[in-house]
Amino acid sequence: MNIPKTSFPRIVIIGGGFAGISLAKKLNNKEVQVVLLDKHNYHTFQPLLYQVSTGGLEPDSIAYPIRKILKDFPNFFFRLAQVKEIKTGDNTLVTNIGNLEYDYLVMATGSTTNYYGNREIQLNSMAMKSIPQSLNLRSLILENFEQALLTDQYHEREALMNFVIVGGGPTGVELAGALAEIKKGILPKDYPDLDTRKVQIHLIQSGDRILKEMSEKASSKAEDFLEGLGVQIWKHTRVTGYDGKTVKTDTDTIFETATLVWAAGVKGAGIRGLDAKDVLARGNRIRVNEFNQVMDHDNIFAVGDVACMQTKDTPRGHPMMAQPAIQQGKNLGENLLRLLDNKPLKPFVYKDKGSMATVGRNKAVVDLKNIKFQGVFAWFVWMFVHLFFLIGFRNRMVVFVNWVYNYIRFDREARLIIRPFNRNYSAFKD
Amino acid sequence: MNIPKTSFPRIVIIGGGFAGISLAKKLNNKEVQVVLLDKHNYHTFQPLLYQVSTGGLEPDSIAYPIRKILKDFPNFFFRLAQVKEIKTGDNTLVTNIGNLEYDYLVMATGSTTNYYGNREIQLNSMAMKSIPQSLNLRSLILENFEQALLTDQYHEREALMNFVIVGGGPTGVELAGALAEIKKGILPKDYPDLDTRKVQIHLIQSGDRILKEMSEKASSKAEDFLEGLGVQIWKHTRVTGYDGKTVKTDTDTIFETATLVWAAGVKGAGIRGLDAKDVLARGNRIRVNEFNQVMDHDNIFAVGDVACMQTKDTPRGHPMMAQPAIQQGKNLGENLLRLLDNKPLKPFVYKDKGSMATVGRNKAVVDLKNIKFQGVFAWFVWMFVHLFFLIGFRNRMVVFVNWVYNYIRFDREARLIIRPFNRNYSAFKD
Numbered sequence: 001m002n003i004p005k006t007s008f009p010r011i012v013i014i015g016g017g018f019a020g021i022s023l024a025k026k027l028n029n030k031e032v033q034v035v036l037l038d039k040h041n042y043h044t045f046q047p048l049l050y051q052v053s054t055g056g057l058e059p060d061s062i063a064y065p066i067r068k069i070l071k072d073f074p075n076f077f078f079r080l081a082q083v084k085e086i087k088t089g090d091n092t093l094v095t096n097i098g099n100l101e102y103d104y105l106v107m108a109t110g111s112t113t114n115y116y117g118n119r120e121i122q123l124n125s126m127a128m129k130s131i132p133q134s135l136n137l138r139s140l141i142l143e144n145f146e147q148a149l150l151t152d153q154y155h156e157r158e159a160l161m162n163f164v165i166v167g168g169g170p171t172g173v174e175l176a177g178a179l180a181e182i183k184k185g186i187l188p189k190d191y192p193d194l195d196t197r198k199v200q201i202h203l204i205q206s207g208d209r210i211l212k213e214m215s216e217k218a219s220s221k222a223e224d225f226l227e228g229l230g231v232q233i234w235k236h237t238r239v240t241g242y243d244g245k246t247v248k249t250d251t252d253t254i255f256e257t258a259t260l261v262w263a264a265g266v267k268g269a270g271i272r273g274l275d276a277k278d279v280l281a282r283g284n285r286i287r288v289n290e291f292n293q294v295m296d297h298d299n300i301f302a303v304g305d306v307a308c309m310q311t312k313d314t315p316r317g318h319p320m321m322a323q324p325a326i327q328q329g330k331n332l333g334e335n336l337l338r339l340l341d342n343k344p345l346k347p348f349v350y351k352d353k354g355s356m357a358t359v360g361r362n363k364a365v366v367d368l369k370n371i372k373f374q375g376v377f378a379w380f381v382w383m384f385v386h387l388f389f390l391i392g393f394r395n396r397m398v399v400f401v402n403w404v405y406n407y408i409r410f411d412r413e414a415r416l417i418i419r420p421f422n423r424n425y426s427a428f429k430d
Numbered sequence: 431m432n433i434p435k436t437s438f439p440r441i442v443i444i445g446g447g448f449a450g451i452s453l454a455k456k457l458n459n460k461e462v463q464v465v466l467l468d469k470h471n472y473h474t475f476q477p478l479l480y481q482v483s484t485g486g487l488e489p490d491s492i493a494y495p496i497r498k499i500l501k502d503f504p505n506f507f508f509r510l511a512q513v514k515e516i517k518t519g520d521n522t523l524v525t526n527i528g529n530l531e532y533d534y535l536v537m538a539t540g541s542t543t544n545y546y547g548n549r550e551i552q553l554n555s556m557a558m559k560s561i562p563q564s565l566n567l568r569s570l571i572l573e574n575f576e577q578a579l580l581t582d583q584y585h586e587r588e589a590l591m592n593f594v595i596v597g598g599g600p601t602g603v604e605l606a607g608a609l610a611e612i613k614k615g616i617l618p619k620d621y622p623d624l625d626t627r628k629v630q631i632h633l634i635q636s637g638d639r640i641l642k643e644m645s646e647k648a649s650s651k652a653e654d655f656l657e658g659l660g661v662q663i664w665k666h667t668r669v670t671g672y673d674g675k676t677v678k679t680d681t682d683t684i685f686e687t688a689t690l691v692w693a694a695g696v697k698g699a700g701i702r703g704l705d706a707k708d709v710l711a712r713g714n715r716i717r718v719n720e721f722n723q724v725m726d727h728d729n730i731f732a733v734g735d736v737a738c739m740q741t742k743d744t745p746r747g748h749p750m751m752a753q754p755a756i757q758q759g760k761n762l763g764e765n766l767l768r769l770l771d772n773k774p775l776k777p778f779v780y781k782d783k784g785s786m787a788t789v790g791r792n793k794a795v796v797d798l799k800n801i802k803f804q805g806v807f808a809w810f811v812w813m814f815v816h817l818f819f820l821i822g823f824r825n826r827m828v829v830f831v832n833w834v835y836n837y838i839r840f841d842r843e844a845r846l847i848i849r850p851f852n853r854n855y856s857a858f859k860d
Contacts, residue, residue, distance in 0.1 A: 002580060002623075041572060042846045058490035058828075060844040067620040068843065077623060080576045080847070097580050131848055142471060146510045150432060150527050190497040193432075193507060392836045394843050398828055399490075406822045413498065413824050414490045416472045417510070418561055419849065 001098045003077050008033045011336060012093065012102040014065045014083050014271070016043050019304030019325035021391075022110035025324065026333020028073045032340065035100065037081045037093075041066060043132055045390055047322065048399075050171060052134040052176035053141070055415035056406055059131045061398040064391040086273035088297055104299045104336060106272065106327065107286060111305035111320050114265035114283065124244040125262040128171060138414075139421035141179075144258055145187070146417075150192055159256045161199045164247050167263035168203060168210030168241045170357040173222055175261060177359035180229035185410040196349055201231045202255060206238040206264075213319060215427045218365035221374040225359040239264070266320055268306040281308035285317055290347035292332045301336075303328040309348065322389070323353055358382045362406065385396065431528045438463045439640050441521065442532040444513050444701070446496045449537035449734030449755035451821075452486050456763020458503045462770070465532075467511045467525065471496060474561055475820055476789060477752065478829075482564040484569070485606040485845035486836055489561045491828040494821040511541075516703035518727060534580045534766060535747060537704065537716060538759065541735035541750050542696035544713065553675040555692040558601060567691065568844075569851035571609075574688055575617070576847075579624055589686045591629045595679050596669045597635060597693035598640030600787040603652055604634045604693060607789035610659035615840040631661045632685060636668040636694075641795070643749060643783055647797035651804040655789040669694070695752055698736040711738035715747055720777035722762045731766075733758040739778065752819070753783055788812045791837065 003010075008031050013020045027034050041334040042063040074177035084093040086105065093100045113129055115122040126137045141163075148160040152352065163179055165172045177350050179201045185243040189195035203210065203226065209219040210226075210233065223233055236254065239260075241248040247255040268285035279294065281287045285308035287295055292307055294300040304325030308317035317322035328348055335345045356378065364379040383403060390396050408414055433440075433598055438461050443450045446468040457464050472493040481487040500506050507844055515524040516535065523530045538685055545552040556567045575623065578590040593609055595602045601627045609631045611738075617626035631641070633656065639649040640656075640663065653663055664683065669690075671678040677685040709724065715738035722732040722737055734755030738747035748754035765775045783842035784798035784810065794809040813833060820826050836842055 002582065040847065041576065042848075058488040060488035060490070060846060063843050063846050063848070065620070065843065068845075071619040071622075079579070080573075135848070143510075146471065152432065185675060189501040192501075218446070353669070392843060394832065394839075394841075397831045397835065400822065400833055401827045405827065409824075411824075413495065413822060415495050415498075416490060416493050417470065418472075418489060418493070418565070 001009055001079060001081075001095070001100050001413065003033075003035055003079075003100065006033050006075070008075060009036060009103040009340060010101070010381055011104045011106065011107045012100060013108055014038075014093075015108035015110055015111045015304075016040070017046075017108060017304060017325065018178065018322045019110075019170045019329040020106070021066075021069060022106065022329030023106060023303060023333045024052065024070055024073070024076070025329040026330055027336065028070075028076075030337055032336070033075045034073070035077045035079065035102075036066065037079050037083060037095065037100075038066060039080070039082045040130075040216070041078075041080050042131075043391060044128070047133045047170075047386060048130070048390075049128050050175045050178055050416075051251070052131065052174065052183060053128055053137040055138060055412040056178065058414050059135060059404055061395045061402070062390070064395060083271055086271055086300075088273060088300065091299070097116075102299075105301070106302050106332065107271070107294075107300070107306050107344055108325075109269040109271065110325075111266040111308045112269040113262060114267040116265065121239070121242050121260070124242050124288060125166075125260040127262055128175065129266070133262060135419065136421040139417045140259060141417060142415055142417050143420065145191055145194065147258075151192065155256065158198065160258045161194075161196070162202070162255065162257040163206065163259050163261070164203045164255050164257045165261045165263060166203045167265065168205030168207065168212065168233075168235075169262040169263060170211065172203055172205075172261075173210055173357050173359060175263065176226055176231045177229060177363070180226070180231050181360050181411065183230065186365070186412060186415070190415075202234060202366065203231055204234045204237050204239055204249070210235075210237055214357070214365065215315060215367045215372050215387065217372055218357070218367050218374065222357060222359055222365050225363040229360055247332070266305065268308070270306070274300070281310065282310070282316060291335055291345045292328055292348060301332055303332050314350070318350055319355075324350055327351065355394065356382050356385065361410075387391060431464075431509060431511075431525070431530050433465060433509075433530065436463050436505070438505060438529070439533040439770060441534045442467065442530060443536045443538055443542055444468075444523075445538035445540055445734075446470070447476075447538060447540045447734060447755065448539075448752045449759040450524070450536070450792040451496075451499060452508070452756045453733060453763045454503070455498055456760055457766065458506075460502075460767055461837060462766070463505045464503070465507045465509065465530065466496065466500065467509050467513060467523075467530075468496060469510070470560075471508075471510050471514045472561075473499060473821060474826075476559070477816060478820075479558050479561070479564045480605045480608055482561065482844075483558055483567040483605065484612060485568060485842040487832055488844050489565060489831060489834070491825045493561055493722065493821070494825060495704065499625070499821060500735065505617065506746060513701055516701055518730065519701060523728070532729075535731070536762065537701070537730070537732040538737050538755075539699040539701065539725075539736045540736050540755075540849050541696040542699040543692060544697035545692065546695065551669070551672050551690070551692060554672050555596075555690040557692055558605065559696070565849065566851040569847045569849060570689060573850065574786065574846050575624065577622065577688075585686065588628065589675065590688045591626070592626075592632070593630065593689050593691070594632045594634065594685050595691045595693060596686045597638070597695065598635035598663075599693060600641065601693040602633055602635075602691070603640055603656065603787050605693065606631055606661045606771060607659060607793070608654055610656070610661050611790050612842065613660065614790030616842060616845070620845075627652045634664045634667050634669055634679070636666070638665055641787055643788070644795065645797045647802055647803050650785070651668075652787060652789055652795050655793040657792055662758075664791055675712055694777060696735065698738070698763065700736070704730070711740065712746060713738070721765055721775045722758055722778060731762055733762050744780070748780055749785075751785070755779055757781060786812050786815065791840075
């Protein structure tokens with residue numbers, strides 16, 4: 001892989017998400033060589049992917065070149081690579097661009113969509129975990145309406161204008177809200193020759209409330225907001241199959257739709273060689289101790305979504321969100337430096353900064369430690385926090401301009417089919 | 431195609447470029463039915479495509495949804511369609527979404543890359559006439575550097591860092607300048623482990639000067655600018671072949687490169703059924719009279735790049751640029767209304783507003799009727815004019831923010847490989 005051997009120990013980080021980047025920053029200018037591998041050359045700000053899917057933001061403004069984040073870091077190497085296997089016995093990674101030895105390895109591979117083994121749903125549904133996937137969904141939504149104009153078949157047209165979203169977490173809720181706003185504000189103007197009142201948005205949830213990680217107040221308020229926007233919420237309903245036409249559930253209800261968005265679950269993005277049964281916890285996550293160290297592997301660590309640190313407070317590991325990832329990355333950075341100095345390690349302590357979700361214009365829910373609030377003020381807090389955590393001044397400016405424009409004009413202008421999504425062609429689905 | 435027959439005459443416009451859009455706007459709110467067909471659902475601001483290729487702008491900010499431009503127009507229909515054939519005898523179009531009858535037909539199909547019959551170059555080179563093509567080029571440029579890091583082979587690395595641009599028109603000049611700025615400002619920081627001083631940018635030109643449509647002063651100043659930036663200009667050199675590795679020319683000079691950008695010519699984008707020998711002029715453009723009417727076809731018109739109006743001042747037709755297209759679209763709009771009112775038509779008179787090209791930061795050349803100037807002021811004029819002609823307030827704002835940022839920071843942040851370009855896969859080339 002053309003990376004020089006130096007006298008410094010080599011730390012290899014797999015993944016440039018929230019965890020990997022915050023870790024790399026901690027290792028800047030220290031006596032280590034850092035190699036970061038990622039299959040993309042950019043960091044993705046995942047919380048805003050739903051706005052890309054719905055034409056509110058350009059993909060480029062929620063992505064940031066990894067090389068730029070880490071420029072001027074001495075002893076730092078980035079490689080665009082896909083890791084195929086970890087040979088823990090030889091301290092070696094096998095990748096699509098060659099092998100790489102490590103002294104320390106950090107898994108920051110994040111999570112991937114969990115279809116719970118349902119191959120049919122995996123093949124026919126849309127996911128929203130990456131920028132290419134979000135762009136595919138954007139194209140499909142727009143193509144559906146172009147297609148609906150062309151058909152004389154009543155049922156086909158209804159199915160094209162019917163959107164089914166599975167999963168009542170923040171992704172599902174935010175996407176459903178955005179679609180509802182498009183239905184109201186944009187479709188009637190864009191498609192005067194189509195009866196867009198027929199557009200239906202269904203949000204399906206297996207449990208008894210949406211946003212189940214948040215407070216009951218937040219859940220019920222979010223439901224009110226969604227219903228006010230015309231989203232149909234289905235609780236206690238589990239989707240069991242989708243053949244590209246009909247959604248089957250474990251109740252009597254079925255849905256005919258051309259678009260099923262699967263936001264019903266994620267699992268750790270594991271790699272061969274670190275996938276023994278005792279290494280993995282629920283949801284394909286890697287068991288780690290309080291220092292994010294993988295059991296029985298002194299020089300391998302895992303941080304972020306892929307790590308499962310089971311503590312008294314988090315019997316199932318920390319929530320698979322940005323905050324635990326960022327905090328674990330920072331703590332591990334400090335611990336790796338302590339380890340090299342032969343100092344005792346500092347156990348990870350999660351500071352819960354609260355959680356939030358947005359449903360639409362002036363409609364968000366925020367749970368902080370001591371206060372929970374909903375509505376207009378929550379929405380401004382949500383926007384401020386997201387702008388703050390975006391990487392890069394230019395991205396913040398461009399996102400801000402878009403949001404102000406969209407707010408004033410009730411609009412979302414990035415509704416472009418730049419790469420048509422061919423629904424029979426699954427090469428770009430991952 | 432599900433478009434209702436009304437008592438109004440139906441005008442079908444093929445193409446939503448500068449000509450098609452300016453024509454459609456003139457027909458707003460008149461007693462006609464307008465159907466606009468385009469293979470994309472957006473209008474592309476082609477003069478800024480090179481900034482997309484070089485990471486300076488997001489694709490979304492130089493594209494604009496056609497439906498949004500023409501919303502609230504009564505009796506207006508847009509369809510996302512590819513026209514396969516024109517059956518002039520039946521006044522019917524054959525498209526991929528069905529047939530469509532017209533009362534009046536306007537060809538506003540623009541132009542496409544002209545390879546002058548060289549199939550090898552067509553297969554192996556990159557073009558920059560559409561947003562997908564520009565994104566492919568952006569990906570390829572970035573992938574080349576990632577690849578260059580991985581190889582031990584001296585010649586392969588050199589070829590990956592060698593960029594050959596064919597064609598000394600505005601596209602070639604602007605792209606060469608932008609690449610030179612990337613070489614200087616971005617590559618050394620992004621690729622500290624690569625000797626980016628080895629990057630070469632060659633601009634090849636068959637004639638004796640670049641920007642040959644502009645004044646000699648503009649040409650020579652642009653050459654100075656490019657050479658100052660380190661671009662190698664080759665005049666009197668005609669590229670004859672490229673097998674994906676070696677560029678052959680009609681002189682002794684060859685170039686080994688992984689990237690050949692073909693900006694050496696365009697031709698009218700014709701459609702079967704309107705391609706008889708006497709209909710077409712040089713460069714596959716459709717001969718039209720002074721009313722943009724196609725000879726021997728009273729109800730068919732052509733405007734913009736695809737139209738060749740041979741007059742005393744323009745023996746080869748008007749330049750294939752935005753201004754003639756916009757002006758012809760407007761004039762034809764008025765003429766179609768006159769035609770329906772049985773009034774005499776107004777011949778098209780081209781108002782040459784001048785031309786301009788930019789080479790880089792503070793470096794542009796502007797030729798107006800009475801004054802020609804180059805340098806910083808020309809550059810500001812260039813930026814102002816391009817911002818002014820962009821469609822949409824949001825696009826203008828986002829482009830403005832990007833330009834200010836890029837100017838202050840010497841940066842171009844949209845250097846993201848969102849859809850890797852597989853150089854063996856040509857499906858997205860057109």
